[in-house]
Amino acid sequence: MQLMEKIRTIAKRYDIKRKWFRFSRSPLSVVGLVVVAVVIFLALAAPFITPYPRQAGLQTNLRDKFLPPSSKNLFGTDQLGRDVFTRTIFGFQYSLMMAGVVLLLVVPPGVVLGLIAGYYRGGWVDMAIMRISDVFIAVPPLVLALSIASVLTPSAFNAMMAVSLMWWPWYTRLTYNATSSVRNEYFVQASEVMGENSFRIMFAEILPNCLGSILTKITLDVGWVILLGSALSFVGLGAQPPTPDLGTMVAGGSIFLPGQWWISMFPAVAIIVVILGFNLLGDGIRDIFVEETR
Amino acid sequence: MEPFLEVKNLSVGFKTYLGKLNVLNGVDFTLRESEKVGIIGESGCGKTSTMKAILGILASNAVIEGGGISFRGHDMLKIRKKQLNQIRRKNLTMIFQDPTAALNPVFKIEELLGDVIKYSGDFDHEKATKKVLRKKSIEALKEVSLPDPERVLDSYPFQLSGGMRQRVCIAMSLATAKDLLIADEPTTSLDVTIQDQVLRLMKDLVNKRNLSIILISHALGTIRNTVDTVYVMYAGNMIESSETAKLFSNPLHPYTQGLLKSVPKLSGEGFSEGIPGRIPDYINPPPGCRFNPRCKHAMEICRKERPRLLEVNADNHKVACWLYNKG
Numbered sequence: 001m002q003l004m005e006k007i008r009t010i011a012k013r014y015d016i017k018r019k020w021f022r023f024s025r026s027p028l029s030v031v032g033l034v035v036v037a038v039v040i041f042l043a044l045a046a047p048f049i050t051p052y053p054r055q056a057g058l059q060t061n062l063r064d065k066f067l068p069p070s071s072k073n074l075f076g077t078d079q080l081g082r083d084v085f086t087r088t089i090f091g092f093q094y095s096l097m098m099a100g101v102v103l104l105l106v107v108p109p110g111v112v113l114g115l116i117a118g119y120y121r122g123g124w125v126d127m128a129i130m131r132i133s134d135v136f137i138a139v140p141p142l143v144l145a146l147s148i149a150s151v152l153t154p155s156a157f158n159a160m161m162a163v164s165l166m167w168w169p170w171y172t173r174l175t176y177n178a179t180s181s182v183r184n185e186y187f188v189q190a191s192e193v194m195g196e197n198s199f200r201i202m203f204a205e206i207l208p209n210c211l212g213s214i215l216t217k218i219t220l221d222v223g224w225v226i227l228l229g230s231a232l233s234f235v236g237l238g239a240q241p242p243t244p245d246l247g248t249m250v251a252g253g254s255i256f257l258p259g260q261w262w263i264s265m266f267p268a269v270a271i272i273v274v275i276l277g278f279n280l281l282g283d284g285i286r287d288i289f290v291e292e293t294r
Numbered sequence: 295m296e297p298f299l300e301v302k303n304l305s306v307g308f309k310t311y312l313g314k315l316n317v318l319n320g321v322d323f324t325l326r327e328s329e330k331v332g333i334i335g336e337s338g339c340g341k342t343s344t345m346k347a348i349l350g351i352l353a354s355n356a357v358i359e360g361g362g363i364s365f366r367g368h369d370m371l372k373i374r375k376k377q378l379n380q381i382r383r384k385n386l387t388m389i390f391q392d393p394t395a396a397l398n399p400v401f402k403i404e405e406l407l408g409d410v411i412k413y414s415g416d417f418d419h420e421k422a423t424k425k426v427l428r429k430k431s432i433e434a435l436k437e438v439s440l441p442d443p444e445r446v447l448d449s450y451p452f453q454l455s456g457g458m459r460q461r462v463c464i465a466m467s468l469a470t471a472k473d474l475l476i477a478d479e480p481t482t483s484l485d486v487t488i489q490d491q492v493l494r495l496m497k498d499l500v501n502k503r504n505l506s507i508i509l510i511s512h513a514l515g516t517i518r519n520t521v522d523t524v525y526v527m528y529a530g531n532m533i534e535s536s537e538t539a540k541l542f543s544n545p546l547h548p549y550t551q552g553l554l555k556s557v558p559k560l561s562g563e564g565f566s567e568g569i570p571g572r573i574p575d576y577i578n579p580p581p582g583c584r585f586n587p588r589c590k591h592a593m594e595i596c597r598k599e600r601p602r603l604l605e606v607n608a609d610n611h612k613v614a615c616w617l618y619n620k621g
Contacts, residue, residue, distance in 0.1 A: 190390060208400045211400075
């Protein structure tokens, strides 16, 4: 009972009811939420719910190779006789980890740099930060990630580093724009008049006003990071076999198309589902904040 | 009494892509303890810029070209940031024109007001528990006669009406102010009845706390009822200053005369007289008196030399105009 009470007061403090109302006005957002929740659940529970968890690792089963989808192997088996269903579910783990690590590495520095540049807009700090970020943005993302990943030894970790290195400028830009539009509002001047220092004005007054768009971008970006990571794996610069990475699986199965279509088709569909889910969720989160800040 | 705020010959320009705007052109201005001062003038004549210069919140493209501002012995143009913040926190405060924009939209009033009280230096802020702050906030809101302060504290700024928001702003300002309240057109964005209430409230609180106030307003009636001394500003110059009653009964500067005649009348027919033309271009302001292109009495000297703000009679009525400063 006490727990329920606590949940209720927290919900009230953050206005959960109104936020949910705004979010759920578009049914697609709810679909996105459900998809994301299911994907996250599957990824976490993969070792327990998949029929052949050991086949996500080194185990092979050459006797049953190239079996089409059946009740025993829902998505069929690949060229080494491994269950595609099992490996796809484990693939979610790698995709989500990729997105999580990249965004964790990218968002804090990107946001802080954008905040500083936007606050000291017009000065040399702004100039330095924004021009450097422009350099990174000028190179097409996949090309930059490809070149970085190919200089380093191909591995899942290096792929994450490569994607991170080209991703932060987008957060810097987003925060920069949001900050400079808030920067000259009266309430910022009012805080200055009341004697708040620059640090506090940046982080306690301006940043909360930018959080809506940052959070929306994070959610939308999960999908794009997964896509880019899969693309790197597809060309062989990401996670290496036998890691059950979705991109690697699509690449591995592509030589057996169209005859054994299930080997690469199911992981490909899985990628689409994850990206779509996060995009729909991101749209819903944007709906919450767009009206909130009016 | 010695003035505690002194602005001397302050000149401020703004760099833009069109060139430099020479906005403030030697502004002189003093303020004594618990004096109430009003500043009137057209939009864009530098009233707000002067106030921002005092508070040190001019836009980043502003250049201070000369003159000085001293506040209680501190040189406000050279003061260190830390000390400036100290002064802002304890001595100065400003109420802005638009109360909607002056409140951070993502916080509830409780958080906004609580922070101000917490850091006002009135009491140890380790002791400032949420409960204490809330109690203090409620007191502050009651002081500005807001009904149902509990509900207001739990609201976001956009859930309140304009008048309520301005009251919250006043409560926030007065939670810190010890010396000087700068009110920059505090009632412009409110409707007439609310304007009246808010002004009365401000006047009462200022009297009660013995604060000095600088009131900027376009509403001449407001100025007349609220302040002791009026300054008239035109194109970055103080052109006339006097006790309120004298200024309204006997305006000297041709611009002041025109300004007073521009007020639309509630009775009678037709428009008021007004002043033709508009404020000058600040990139190439007219030489001499900046009002000369619009002045009926413009003479040769007006186009050549700038008149200083000098006392005309012995009664502290000052004017910057060659009609009176002949010798």
